[in-house]
Amino acid sequence: MTSPALTGADAAASALPASALPASTLFASENADGAAAARRAASRRAEPASAGLGFPTNTGAGEGADAAAPARTSTAELRQALPLVTVRDLSVAYDATTVLDGVDLDLFPGEMVALLGASGSGKSTLMRSLTGFAPISAGSVRVAGHDVTNLARGELRTLRSDVGQVFQQFNLIPRLSVMTNVLAGGLHGAGAINLVGGFSSAHRRRALELLDRVGIAHKANAPARSLSGGQQQRVAIARALMQQPKVILADEPVASLDPKLADSVLELLREIATEDGIPVLVSLHVLPLALAHSDRIIGLRHGRKLIAGATSQLDAAALSPLYDDEEHDDDAHH
Numbered sequence: 518m519t520s521p522a523l524t525g526a527d528a529a530a531s532a533l534p535a536s537a538l539p540a541s542t543l544f545a546s547e548n549a550d551g552a553a554a555a556r557r558a559a560s561r562r563a564e565p566a567s568a569g570l571g572f573p574t575n576t577g578a579g580e581g582a583d584a585a586a587p588a589r590t591s592t593a594e595l596r597q598a599l600p601l602v603t604v605r606d607l608s609v610a611y612d613a614t615t616v617l618d619g620v621d622l623d624l625f626p627g628e629m630v631a632l633l634g635a636s637g638s639g640k641s642t643l644m645r646s647l648t649g650f651a652p653i654s655a656g657s658v659r660v661a662g663h664d665v666t667n668l669a670r671g672e673l674r675t676l677r678s679d680v681g682q683v684f685q686q687f688n689l690i691p692r693l694s695v696m697t698n699v700l701a702g703g704l705h706g707a708g709a710i711n712l713v714g715g716f717s718s719a720h721r722r723r724a725l726e727l728l729d730r731v732g733i734a735h736k737a738n739a740p741a742r743s744l745s746g747g748q749q750q751r752v753a754i755a756r757a758l759m760q761q762p763k764v765i766l767a768d769e770p771v772a773s774l775d776p777k778l779a780d781s782v783l784e785l786l787r788e789i790a791t792e793d794g795i796p797v798l799v800s801l802h803v804l805p806l807a808l809a810h811s812d813r814i815i816g817l818r819h820g821r822k823l824i825a826g827a828t829s830q831l832d833a834a835a836l837s838p839l840y841d842d843e844e845h846d847d848d849a850h851h
């Protein structure tokens with residue numbers, strides 16, 4: 518173990534009753550740290566449930582919930598939070614090669630968690646495990662009520678509609694309008710028939726609300742390919758929200774963007790986590806971005822979790838064991 522201070526804090530936090538710990542320590546615990554965000558999520562849930570159709574963009578709900586200065590919470594509230602994702606002792610193997618080895622992860626409502634690690638350390642594989650795309654050889658994975666290792670017939674589709682995904686390359690359909698791309702996000706649950714029958718006006722209204730929320734309603738009718746990278750990623754985020762996800766996974770969502778756009782896209786994701794109570798797991802390669810835009814950091818190395826802690830307790834030096842020595846985990850990527 519290269520980082521005893523961090524893993525030690527984790528161990529201490531889980532060995533003690535939560536009430537015995539200061540909040541800063543709790544945030545370093547895998548089981549309790551996500552709950553800062555849960556408090557914010559709880560306050561969000563207390564609002565009228567207008568959220569069924571779209572998210573109000575101009576209510577006072579977001580005021581004071583400035584993502585730059587999220588309010589922390591009491592230990593009692595922390596312990597009330599139920600994780601939306603619970604991964605225990607997860608191992609993934611491709612043929613004879615173990616890619617993830619005994620990984621634990623909890624994601625709580627409302628938190629933004631940065632996933633770090635050298636190329637090949639297993640970040641994308643961990644994300645794929647959450648949507649049933651990785652060969653799980655041991656352990657348990659629960660996502661939004663689904664037991665991913667033991668899905669009922671037809672449940673895979675529900676699982677995937679509960680998980681919004683954002684990718685490095687945006688994955689929009691370039692020739693279609695921004696609006697249509699966002700509407701496509703709602704097709705998960707509706708089935709292909711909607712492609713034929715068109716989209717309902719309620720869906721269109723909601724798509725427009727989401728485009729407004731991500732700041733590009735004025736581009737609704739433009740072909741996706743005519744937008745800048747930062748704008749396209751905002752469309753992709755709106756598309757993910759269209760499916761009313763319970764969890765968002767963003768695999769290197771800003772790797773193709775310049776630093777300023779990267780900041781703004783990550784802030785948008787964090788705002789969504791905060792305001793909607795949706796946990797966002799975001800893999801990143803740029804440490805300052807992770808330190809600036811997450812509540813918590815998980816660091817993988819050679820498929821094992823090496824670091825887990827509150828972002829406020831970490832800095833570049835603490836994260837360096839993820840990257841130092843030899844070459845990258847998988848130098849085929851470089």
Ligand SMILES: Nc1ncnc2c1ncn2[C@@H]1O[C@H](COP(=O)(O)OP(=O)(O)OP(=O)(O)O)[C@@H](O)[C@H]1O
Binds near residue numbers: 637641642643846
């Ligand atoms: N489908 C697959 N078949 C065989 N090996 C795989 C497969 N997918 C991933 N791997 C291996 O698993 C390891 C982890 O890959 P993964 O893509 O999860 O890393 P990563 O941390 O996301 O890397 P990067 O930062 O480059 O995106 C790598 O060694 C990779 O070669």
Ligand SMILES: [Mg+2]
Binds near residue numbers: 641642
């Ligand atoms: Mg990857």
